Amino acid sequence: MNQYVVVANNKQKKDIRLGFLLLSPALAVLTLFICIPGIMAAGLSFFNYRLGQTPQFAGFMNYVYLFQNPDFIISIIRNLIFVCIVVLLQLILGLAVSLLLAKNFKFQKFWVACLLTPMAISPAVASVIWRYLLNYNIGPINYLLGLIGLPRAQWLSHPILAFASICFVYIWQSTPHIIIALYPARLTIPETLYEAAYIDGANSFQSFRHITLPLLKPVIIIMTIFRIMISFRNFGLVWTLTRGGPNNATELASIFLYNEGFRYWRFGSASAVAMVLVLITVFISIKYIKSMQQSTFGA
Amino acid sequence: MKRFIFLMMALCLITPTITATGKPEVPIEKPEKLVVWCNTVHESVTNGTSRGGANLTAEFEKLYDVKIEWVPLAWDQMLEKIQLELTVSQGEPDVVFAVVDWATPAFLESFIDLSPYLKKNPIENMEDFSLGGINAFTLQGGLRFVPYRSNVQLMHYNKDLFDMYGLKEPKTMEELGEAAKKMTHTRADGAKVYGLAFIGSQTPLEIIRAFGGDVVDSDGKYVLNSSETRKAIAFMKDLYVAGAIPPNFESLTSANSRQLYVNGLIGMMFQGDNYYYQLNDSTKSGVAGKSWFASIPPSQDKSQQPGNVKLALWGAGIPKNAKKNTNDMAYEFIKFFTSRTNQLEMALNGNSPSRSIVYENEEYIKLAPYAEASLSSSPYAYPLIPAVNGIAEVMDAALEEISRAITGSKTIENALSDASKKILSILKREGIPQ
Numbered sequence: 001m002n003q004y005v006v007v008a009n010n011k012q013k014k015d016i017r018l019g020f021l022l023l024s025p026a027l028a029v030l031t032l033f034i035c036i037p038g039i040m041a042a043g044l045s046f047f048n049y050r051l052g053q054t055p056q057f058a059g060f061m062n063y064v065y066l067f068q069n070p071d072f073i074i075s076i077i078r079n080l081i082f083v084c085i086v087v088l089l090q091l092i093l094g095l096a097v098s099l100l101l102a103k104n105f106k107f108q109k110f111w112v113a114c115l116l117t118p119m120a121i122s123p124a125v126a127s128v129i130w131r132y133l134l135n136y137n138i139g140p141i142n143y144l145l146g147l148i149g150l151p152r153a154q155w156l157s158h159p160i161l162a163f164a165s166i167c168f169v170y171i172w173q174s175t176p177h178i179i180i181a182l183y184p185a186r187l188t189i190p191e192t193l194y195e196a197a198y199i200d201g202a203n204s205f206q207s208f209r210h211i212t213l214p215l216l217k218p219v220i221i222i223m224t225i226f227r228i229m230i231s232f233r234n235f236g237l238v239w240t241l242t243r244g245g246p247n248n249a250t251e252l253a254s255i256f257l258y259n260e261g262f263r264y265w266r267f268g269s270a271s272a273v274a275m276v277l278v279l280i281t282v283f284i285s286i287k288y289i290k291s292m293q294q295s296t297f298g299a
Numbered sequence: 300m301k302r303f304i305f306l307m308m309a310l311c312l313i314t315p316t317i318t319a320t321g322k323p324e325v326p327i328e329k330p331e332k333l334v335v336w337c338n339t340v341h342e343s344v345t346n347g348t349s350r351g352g353a354n355l356t357a358e359f360e361k362l363y364d365v366k367i368e369w370v371p372l373a374w375d376q377m378l379e380k381i382q383l384e385l386t387v388s389q390g391e392p393d394v395v396f397a398v399v400d401w402a403t404p405a406f407l408e409s410f411i412d413l414s415p416y417l418k419k420n421p422i423e424n425m426e427d428f429s430l431g432g433i434n435a436f437t438l439q440g441g442l443r444f445v446p447y448r449s450n451v452q453l454m455h456y457n458k459d460l461f462d463m464y465g466l467k468e469p470k471t472m473e474e475l476g477e478a479a480k481k482m483t484h485t486r487a488d489g490a491k492v493y494g495l496a497f498i499g500s501q502t503p504l505e506i507i508r509a510f511g512g513d514v515v516d517s518d519g520k521y522v523l524n525s526s527e528t529r530k531a532i533a534f535m536k537d538l539y540v541a542g543a544i545p546p547n548f549e550s551l552t553s554a555n556s557r558q559l560y561v562n563g564l565i566g567m568m569f570q571g572d573n574y575y576y577q578l579n580d581s582t583k584s585g586v587a588g589k590s591w592f593a594s595i596p597p598s599q600d601k602s603q604q605p606g607n608v609k610l611a612l613w614g615a616g617i618p619k620n621a622k623k624n625t626n627d628m629a630y631e632f633i634k635f636f637t638s639r640t641n642q643l644e645m646a647l648n649g650n651s652p653s654r655s656i657v658y659e660n661e662e663y664i665k666l667a668p669y670a671e672a673s674l675s676s677s678p679y680a681y682p683l684i685p686a687v688n689g690i691a692e693v694m695d696a697a698l699e700e701i702s703r704a705i706t707g708s709k710t711i712e713n714a715l716s717d718a719s720k721k722i723l724s725i726l727k728r729e730g731i732p733q
Binding site: 050053136137138146154156157242243245246247248259262263264265 | 379382405408489491499545546547548549550555558559562564688689691692695699702703708
């Protein structure tokens, strides 16, 4: 009996070793490019460090500076508003389009390809294209508005319009990410369920509420977590479109971080911003993951 | 003993062999190549590609038996790339070009003090360089960059528009404002033509200067809260309300404004003097042959003529983290390209010379009709922003509040009061006494 236990333990140990061996390349990459820079950034957030100068220990001063800086607080609030708007609209649009695509209609594959195109374009290229399209002086959108007798709009230079524009472009570019996850998930739902519901007298909305939504819920929650995390650290698109302007109206936390680090060269406080962003993202993600576990496996 | 004799014989054989290969008696480390981080124009004006003039890169390579590897960096990423490179233990560039606006003490600290080189192997006639530029590139008495290219800001204007509205070259900022309002109109094709290009990150500071104000002085003392600044902001607000400047000025860049100008959508704009060529290049400009220039005028309250203008000055320096064996050659590079002869050659290739004497050269004047205007403005030209630590943040705060005052989202008084609070706290944090 003991012999069997020893053999089983040895096999288990071997499996664990093999597991670690297979994981080691990924772990090495993660350690090198995520963990070590992360730890260094966390350490740097407790120092005053400017290029060419010796870092000086500052304790929590960088964090105190941040939380006393109204621009930072506003950028965090603005970022939360941005995330709420874009994630909500992406989900609604993504879900609607996925359900629509699941129906049978002509040129279905063509429309799927068209709808996924924005995701295939590099974010930098997409931003430059949109910056041109939305240009006040020479942009085609303003030109078209002029043709129908409407005044030109300051898409990227009016505080409210600029914020709306970055939300719009971001939603345009990232909604396909939702579609790509929800569309196949919707196709996996057996049609028999809908047929049974139809026979029982359920209407379309009831079918959606009691069949589609519960079965898509795990995917929706995962996509929500992904989109929150990705949207929260969105930088390139906003930087290319507005650089955080006009008058900081589109300055998200990532833009604030960039300015601290690479325009004002205060690496200590930039690292502190990064740490705050990580904490916020982790906090939101944990909440969502817990709710996903509860909904999938029960309390 | 046998071993000793063998060793001596071997030495006798080896020594003449080494001497015969031509190695110098005093070994001088000669690098194979010199890596130069620059902006595209710095390279093009040296190698004759700009206007088909002298190829100074080839000359230098031949003279010093070294290869120059020019690495042109995009303007909008240049500072960031350089700053990051300066943080590594051994950087790639042996020579770096920098604009005077970047020359904060923290930045200059990362570059070699050229004084010992200048003492040992002087650069001729240093008095040709603008004193303001030399001072801006000096840290603790040591020069870190030698001026290489200098751009004085001029007012470029569309002659056709001036003729159409019967306008004369403005001699004061107030006249300029009136001219801008008069020539603002909507073309027959529906396109709006603005009197004055207005770059949100630049023009407000230039106009404030023309009125005799500033944000901080060269020592970092806060001076924005002055009557001159109030007048300047009121002047700009007036232009904004009259629609004489593009309403999207906050997001308008220098390149955007040139694009509008060459399409005939702008009457006047402040740009570097040598943009004259580009604006009159028939292959790129719709207003070629119609674009002329004048000095940027001061406010009518100021007797000085012309007004204080922006000086964009580029210098070449040697990073402290450059390869040590390239330092001497890097200095030779700087000395070679900033000499009187080569500054003239480069000017004929399209460079804006950093030596004032070149502006008096007849050959150059023939090529650059703006030379006289540039020379007359140069005593009043200085970097747009003083090189003090924290200046980027100070300027952001100032411009944010100024643009709020211009657009009317704040009163001038409130905007200046908010700017004072922000800027003084930044300067205090940077330890700059007020």
